[in-house]
Amino acid sequence: xxxxxxxxxxxxxxxxxxxxxxxxxxxxxxxxxxxxxxxxxxxxxxxxxxxxxxxxxxxxxxxxxxxxxxxxxxxxxxxxxxxxxxxxxxxxxxxxxxxxxxxxxxxxxxxxxxxxxxxxxxxxxxxxx
Numbered sequence: 001x002x003x004x005x006x007x008x009x010x011x012x013x014x015x016x017x018x019x020x021x022x023x024x025x026x027x028x029x030x031x032x033x034x035x036x037x038x039x040x041x042x043x044x045x046x047x048x049x050x051x052x053x054x055x056x057x058x059x060x061x062x063x064x065x066x067x068x069x070x071x072x073x074x075x076x077x078x079x080x081x082x083x084x085x086x087x088x089x090x091x092x093x094x095x096x097x098x099x100x101x102x103x104x105x106x107x108x109x110x111x112x113x114x115x116x117x118x119x120x121x122x123x124x125x126x127x128x129x
Contacts, residue, residue: 054078
């Protein structure tokens with residue numbers, strides 16, 4: 001189910017795409033940022049599909065998801081599903097309006113959790129779709 005309290009969440013994650021040293025290091029730092037104390041998440045799941053991971057948030061099976069590098073066709077429909085289910089879809093950059101063509105996203109069960117993830121994770125810049 002959905003957990004509003006940070007530290008008790010299940011996060012979805014996808015590790016694929018570009019394999020440059022910078023990209024891999026950023027993704028590993030992000031995993032460490034949410035899985036180490038203090039306030040570590042309860043667990044991290046990786047299904048391999050951005051849309052499935054986002055739908056897990058919508059369904060309440062996961063509390064949050066972040067990713068960069070996927071394409072708009074990987075996340076457009078799932079973004080609608082998350083928001084229709086009462087979740088939020090945000091840009092990983094604080095204060096930046098969400099633009100699905102920028103190939104980076106946070107999906108969360110609540111705005112509070114989404115903003116927490118914005119503070120914890122970094123993103124890789126990709127050429128926009």
